[in-house]
Amino acid sequence: MASRDSDYGAFMEKFVLQPSSSAHQLPLSGLTFAIKDIFDVDGHVTGFGNPDWARTHSAATSTAPAVLAVLSGGATSIGKTIMDEMAYSINGENKHYGTPTNPCAPDRVPGGSSSGSAVAVGAKLVDFSLGTDTGGSVRVPASYCGIFGFRPSHSAVSTAGVIPMAQSFDTVGWFAWDPKILNRVGRVLLQLADDVNLVRPSQVIFAEDCLQLSSIPSDRVTQGLVKSVEKLFGGHIIENVILGDYVKDKVPSLQHFLSEGNKEQEYSIPSLAALSSAMRLLQRYEFKNNHGDWVTTVKPDLGPGISERVWEAVRTSAQKIDVCQSVKTELRAALSALLGDHGILVIPTVPGPPPKLQMDPSALEVFRARAFSLLSIAGVSGFCQVSFFFGFYNKILLIFFFPCESCSNFYIYIQVSIPLGLHDNLPVAISLLAKHGSDGFLLNLVETLHNTLKEELQRMS
Secondary structure, three states, X not given: OOXXXXXXXXXXXXXXXOOOOOOOOOOOOOOEXXXXXXXXXXXXXXXXXXXXXXXXXXXXXXXXXXXXXXXXXXXXXXXXXXXXXXXXXXXOOOOOOOOOOOOOOOOEOOOOOOHHHHHHHHOOOOXXXXXXXXXXXXXXXXXXXXXEEEEOOOOOOOOOOEOOOOXXXXXXXXXXXXXXXXXXXXXXXXXXXXXXXXOOOOEEEEXXXXXXXXXXXXXXXXXXXXXXXXXXXXXXXXXXXXHHHHHHHHOHHHHHHOOOXXXXXXXXXXXXHHHHHHHHHHHHHHHHHHHHHHHHHHOOOOOOOHHHHHHHHHOOOOOXXXXXXXXXXXXXXXXXXXXXOOEEEEEOOOOOOOXXXXXXXXXXXXXXXXXXXXXXXXXXXXXXXXXXXXXXXXXXXXXXXXXXXXXXXXXXXXXXXXXXXXXXXXXXXXXXXXXXXXXXXXXXXXXXXXXXXXXXXXXXX
16 A cells, blocks of 8 residues: 555555557646546456455456546556545545545545545645545545535446446546646546537526535625626526425425434434435445345455444345335426526535544534435436535535436436635535536536636635
């Protein structure tokens, strides 16, 4: 394993993979990248964040198409990064290989499960990195480490040669410290042309109840966002909604997941906590189908929290799985009606700043529950999402929702996490979410909105 002092503990192993052809005039020429240890690389064992997994699996005999794509685009890899065990955490802590150091907040977790990939970019050890996002594993560490992170439309980037976690939600995502690099990488992975035009949103809807979940005051960021939207698109498209009430009314199958005895619903929005329950049930069921036999046979040494979640997944039955499909269908119709063809929803990415290292488990569980109630909006919907950073103040999530006519898996969304800077010396981000297949639009929009919002925040400081 690589020296922790020199690389913030981000790397599992270092090696150099050169572009497959002359890099001159290729779109990623001159850029370096790192690879999450969930991607196959020919000749290397794919470790999946756990030494027992590495011990019981042979070296890969081929390289994942996503890795090959960026190599063919002219980029050079410098190694593989640490991840949370079996991709089953959003914290970024690994008891076997160590926790990568968050370059923005060394006493805080870096976020996971793509922890090392986020840290490598945040520390500017590489220009970009590859990760995966099932329930938040790109969006969360991007926001914690103060960088850009992109979760593409489900199935938009090949997951071949990537160890599956839960196929209904698995995506190949990427991190960058600059929105232009984020866009360049995306166009290679998504095989997009360079002339995707900016589409004007038809409405920007602020989810007031979701914004109230955050422990960070959002007034200043909200004001900056409103001014940016007014400047770019006009103030007439700005609206407000109580999203929890709307989802509860329009997604009746969630009643199967609403319970007065559910503690998560006591400190979250009940309908969104129910949405999170549906997402995590299907996630557990698919994880069991993928890895249950290996877990029960090998009985791997797993870290705290992850061990409990893995064994809970192994015991999961097929009960209510059909209800999850009903939730998917109803949510698709509900969000289509709310947002129309080009609507935007604004919510927090996560409910607060990065948790402290070795945080009290009970307090951390409350934070996780709130986080998943927010992350599940994009997770269950499945659209593309981007998280991006440009300053130090507050963290909110700007999500672009668009109806998905061809989605088969829980309403697929794109999401990008957008860093806004620091609040109390902690990194802050917003995220944008757009309909399935609108990845190129979202990548362009990130560049446009980034500059305008940055100007507005500077003006207000």
